Amino acid sequence: MTDTVDDVDLPYEDETSKQEKIQALEERLEILESQNEEMRDKLLDANAENNKYQQKLERLSHENKKLKQSPLFVATVQEITDDGVVIKQHGNNQEALTEVTEEMREDLTPDDRVAVNNSLSIVKSLSSETDVRARVMEVTESPDVGYEDIGGLEDQLQEVRETVEMPLDRPEMFDDVGIDPPSGVLLYGPPGTGKTMLAKAVANKTDATFIKMAGSELVHKFIGEGAKLVRDLFDVAREHEPAVLFIDEIDAIAAKRTESKTSGDAEVQRTMMQLLSEMDGFEDRGDIRIIAATNRFDMLDRAILRPGRFDRLIEVPKPDAEGRELIFEIHTRDMSVADDVDFAEMAERTEAASGADVRAVCTEAGMFAIRDDRTEIRMADLRDAWEKVKAESDENADVSKTFA
Numbered sequence: 001m002t003d004t005v006d007d008v009d010l011p012y013e014d015e016t017s018k019q020e021k022i023q024a025l026e027e028r029l030e031i032l033e034s035q036n037e038e039m040r041d042k043l044l045d046a047n048a049e050n051n052k053y054q055q056k057l058e059r060l061s062h063e064n065k066k067l068k069q070s071p072l073f074v075a076t077v078q079e080i081t082d083d084g085v086v087i088k089q090h091g092n093n094q095e096a097l098t099e100v101t102e103e104m105r106e107d108l109t110p111d112d113r114v115a116v117n118n119s120l121s122i123v124k125s126l127s128s129e130t131d132v133r134a135r136v137m138e139v140t141e142s143p144d145v146g147y148e149d150i151g152g153l154e155d156q157l158q159e160v161r162e163t164v165e166m167p168l169d170r171p172e173m174f175d176d177v178g179i180d181p182p183s184g185v186l187l188y189g190p191p192g193t194g195k196t197m198l199a200k201a202v203a204n205k206t207d208a209t210f211i212k213m214a215g216s217e218l219v220h221k222f223i224g225e226g227a228k229l230v231r232d233l234f235d236v237a238r239e240h241e242p243a244v245l246f247i248d249e250i251d252a253i254a255a256k257r258t259e260s261k262t263s264g265d266a267e268v269q270r271t272m273m274q275l276l277s278e279m280d281g282f283e284d285r286g287d288i289r290i291i292a293a294t295n296r297f298d299m300l301d302r303a304i305l306r307p308g309r310f311d312r313l314i315e316v317p318k319p320d321a322e323g324r325e326l327i328f329e330i331h332t333r334d335m336s337v338a339d340d341v342d343f344a345e346m347a348e349r350t351e352a353a354s355g356a357d358v359r360a361v362c363t364e365a366g367m368f369a370i371r372d373d374r375t376e377i378r379m380a381d382l383r384d385a386w387e388k389v390k391a392e393s394d395e396n397a398d399v400s401k402t403f404a
């Protein structure tokens with residue numbers, strides 16, 4: 001391909017050699033033209049191939065998207081046969097024969113857990129059980145939240161201490177008096193008001209392991225898995241006694257029963273039944289306390305509030321002005337604060353803010369100071385920060401309205 005006209009010495013002596021040179025050049029041109037033709041054919045082939053792959057990619061991307069959208073069920077591989085893979089669905093125990101790609105077949109062995117879609121095609125092989133546990137459970141040996149980090153929830157703190165801390169610290173008191181400590185405590189209230197903090201702080205105070213799991217994680221991932229994860233959760237709690245088991249967003253598994261009969265609803269029901277049976281059968285729960293939390297008390301199935309289950313309800317509301325002032329003080333403890341800062345005034349200004357909002361205001365004020373090359377936060381930073389946080393939470397107002 002490096003041949004060019006320049007490589008050929010042009011003749012100038014006599015007519016014959018001129019003719020020869022022209023002929024040589026013509027031959028060379030012919031060769032180049034045929035090479036060019038050949039290259040063009042190859043290019044066309046490559047383009048055609050490229051188009052083919054592009055189409056395949058599009059098809060697979062589309063298929064992938066579809067698979068990701070539809071609900072997935074968990075199944076166990078029973079047998080790998082020449083005709084396909086025999087799987088058994090969790091939940092309904094139905095067996096089915098399904099086809100798999102060659103690569104997938106090589107990866108599978110009997111007893112593997114797999115995620116399958118509505119038409120029972122295997123979408124992916126699921127990681128080992130410990131991974132699933134790790135994904136949905138947060139286990140903290142000693143959470144770094146103390147009672148002094150919580151602002152404005154004195155009554156709630158008192159109740160949590162009585163119902164969770166006392167039975168863990170002094171179970172004999174309950175024996176002596178002859179009463180059972182409450183089984184489960186349900187904290188309810190708007191988002192960001194300190195429910196998780198309360199649970200962490202009590203675990204910290206009692207040297208208990210804090211085990212957190214979100215209800216939504218249980219039911220939105222793989223259908224057929226929820227009930228098993230609930231069992232796992234209680235197993236993990238037993239392994240880590242003393243433990244505070246915190247189930248966040250319990251409404252995701254304990255919502256009121258609906259008429260609909262979709263597989264998703266059946267899954268939620270199964271998961272909740274498992275939770276109730278774990279709680280009911282949890283006779284000797286001296287060293288494990290269960291705290292659940294929800295932002296949607298209105299949606300809860302009353303069955304979980306029966307005696308012996310979540311029988312102590314504690315409302316965790318948004319803080320009042322006094323609470324907000326305390327929360328401002330807590331979250332600026334490690335900051336340099338200018339003399340003009342007036343937390344009482346900030347507390348008045350920030351009506352309707354949650355504890356999480358107040359924290360966001362403090363962090364944002366710190367950012368304003370940094371942007372201005374200062375190390376001290378001023379009242380103006382806090383005011384501006386509140387405007388910003390308020391504007392952002394107004395955007396999410398729909399969510400808080402649900403609770404109002």
Ligand SMILES: Nc1ncnc2c1ncn2[C@@H]1O[C@H](COP(=O)(O)OP(=O)(O)OP(=O)(O)O)[C@@H](O)[C@H]1O
Pocket residue numbers: 149150151152153190191192193194195196197198248293294295319327330354355356357359
């Ligand atoms: N009463 C409070 N005192 C001090 N800080 C608070 C308080 N409430 C909330 N916060 C701050 O907001 C953050 C979020 O609070 P937390 O996770 O406890 O809220 P939550 O009620 O569990 O919210 P969600 O319902 O969204 O899970 C906390 O880490 C803390 O920094």
